Amino acid sequence: MSLPARSARMLRTQWIAMVLITGAIALNYMDRSTLAVGNLKIREEFGINATAIGALQSAWSITYAFCQIPIGYFLDRVGPRFLVGVALVLWSIAQGAGGLAVTYVQLLWSRIALGAAECPAFPAAVRVTSDWFHVKDRGKPTGLYNSGGSIGPAIAPPLLTGLMLTFGWRTMFVTMGVVGVLGAVVWFWLYRTPSTADLTPDDHAYLEHNRSSESPVTAGQWLRLFQFRTVWALVLMAFCTGYAVWMYQTWLPAYLEMQQHVSIARTGFLAAIPLFCAILGSWGGGYICDWLAARGMNLVASRKYPSVVGLLASGLFTALAMTAGSGGEAVLLMSLAMFFLNVGITAKWTLITAVAPQSYCTSTASIQNFGGYIGGTVSPIATGFVVI
Amino acid sequence: MTGSFVIALAIGAVITVTGACILLFMLKTPIAATDLEPNVVAIAAK
Numbered sequence: 001m002s003l004p005a006r007s008a009r010m011l012r013t014q015w016i017a018m019v020l021i022t023g024a025i026a027l028n029y030m031d032r033s034t035l036a037v038g039n040l041k042i043r044e045e046f047g048i049n050a051t052a053i054g055a056l057q058s059a060w061s062i063t064y065a066f067c068q069i070p071i072g073y074f075l076d077r078v079g080p081r082f083l084v085g086v087a088l089v090l091w092s093i094a095q096g097a098g099g100l101a102v103t104y105v106q107l108l109w110s111r112i113a114l115g116a117a118e119c120p121a122f123p124a125a126v127r128v129t130s131d132w133f134h135v136k137d138r139g140k141p142t143g144l145y146n147s148g149g150s151i152g153p154a155i156a157p158p159l160l161t162g163l164m165l166t167f168g169w170r171t172m173f174v175t176m177g178v179v180g181v182l183g184a185v186v187w188f189w190l191y192r193t194p195s196t197a198d199l200t201p202d203d204h205a206y207l208e209h210n211r212s213s214e215s216p217v218t219a220g221q222w223l224r225l226f227q228f229r230t231v232w233a234l235v236l237m238a239f240c241t242g243y244a245v246w247m248y249q250t251w252l253p254a255y256l257e258m259q260q261h262v263s264i265a266r267t268g269f270l271a272a273i274p275l276f277c278a279i280l281g282s283w284g285g286g287y288i289c290d291w292l293a294a295r296g297m298n299l300v301a302s303r304k305y306p307s308v309v310g311l312l313a314s315g316l317f318t319a320l321a322m323t324a325g326s327g328g329e330a331v332l333l334m335s336l337a338m339f340f341l342n343v344g345i346t347a348k349w350t351l352i353t354a355v356a357p358q359s360y361c362t363s364t365a366s367i368q369n370f371g372g373y374i375g376g377t378v379s380p381i382a383t384g385f386v387v388i
Numbered sequence: 389m390t391g392s393f394v395i396a397l398a399i400g401a402v403i404t405v406t407g408a409c410i411l412l413f414m415l416k417t418p419i420a421a422t423d424l425e426p427n428v429v430a431i432a433a434k
Contacts, residue, residue, distance in 0.1 A: 221424050228423075233414035240407025247400045251393075259393045300418055304411060311408035318401035322394045341404065348411070357421035364419075375403075386399065387392045 003134050003206055010203040013192055014132045018141045020191050021125045022148040024084060027183055028121045029152025030160070031095045031114065031176050032060065037160040038169035045169075046104050056111045058377065063115030065373035072123045072366030076216040076359070080124040080131070081191050087124075088184035091117035096177025099170040122349075123366035130353050130361045131194055134209055136293045139303070142350045143286020146342065150278035153249060157268060210358055222363050230355050231364060234348070235371035241345050242375030243382075244314065248274060248338060250380040251387070258387075260327035270331045277335040281342030285310060288343065289350045303351035310344025
């Protein structure tokens, strides 16, 4: 069955929404990166060791993980326009406050606040996608917003390092806070919800399937989600993908320098290549999901199998990377691993909106993302324990 | 020290493949709206 044609205005509004939420996610990841970029300067100024910096990172990730669980429920009640805009302002204040911290404890609290305020980003992206796109068309927009999680880390090191070397780490933190507040202004200015946008009857027909999202879930219904094996499968799978993503994002530069003896100058360039492949993998994964659905494949299968194949291929290339004999070979194999990992992750995010009823997409997404960030918290620690 | 990265990658590979297996064998059916909210059909029809 073909979907109703969309007007040019509808298409424009849909993709503006996706570009905005992708930008918010990229900014979200850049703010997280400020701690890694400022690592040595912060240690110098506060007189703290690497473990204390690790504690700042852990405080952020644990807060972020646990705030995931309820955020979908709240997101469904207040909507993405309000919550993302307010979250952008709050996390930017937390980010900027870190740059004004006088004591280590103040810096610690600013990272905890950052973790809490940043948590709506991905569940909100699921809500924006499920508000604006038919369930068969959600692969490509999902690929776009998922790539925000690689765009941020890819552009952050050169941009933030330049900012820090020119003006200092405190100015870098505050500048990112100011950029975030400006981002919130752009979000409130440009983001539209389907109920307030000027759409044609065909556009409304296209979105008809999404209408049930207008009735938010109750607390009892939300709790019932935990009874489903499907939800637990998503949580456990997200733990595995979160582990893999953060293993690469945290340890790749150290691996290149320590195992492959690549110079620090070359590491900066080489370590960015897998991130760019991750962006391509996100876009490719979304395209494949929609392509399979458009060719009549069962909706769940068109999301599930690309995810399974993507993860299997990623595991294979990660295993092959163990045998790499040079920095170039390692980067090639890890780039392929990151490409397929992101095919799998994008298909997983798209799968959520296919296996959960429309009203429950956001809640299911936030619950499974909790698993992802527990994996993301364990991974750097476990890898560090094995390596050192 | 260099050998430890090989172990770290091996763990990463096993966990990634485990994720694929969990999805393949554990996720079988979508969640039915009626299981969560028996009157969802009536709400959607409004």
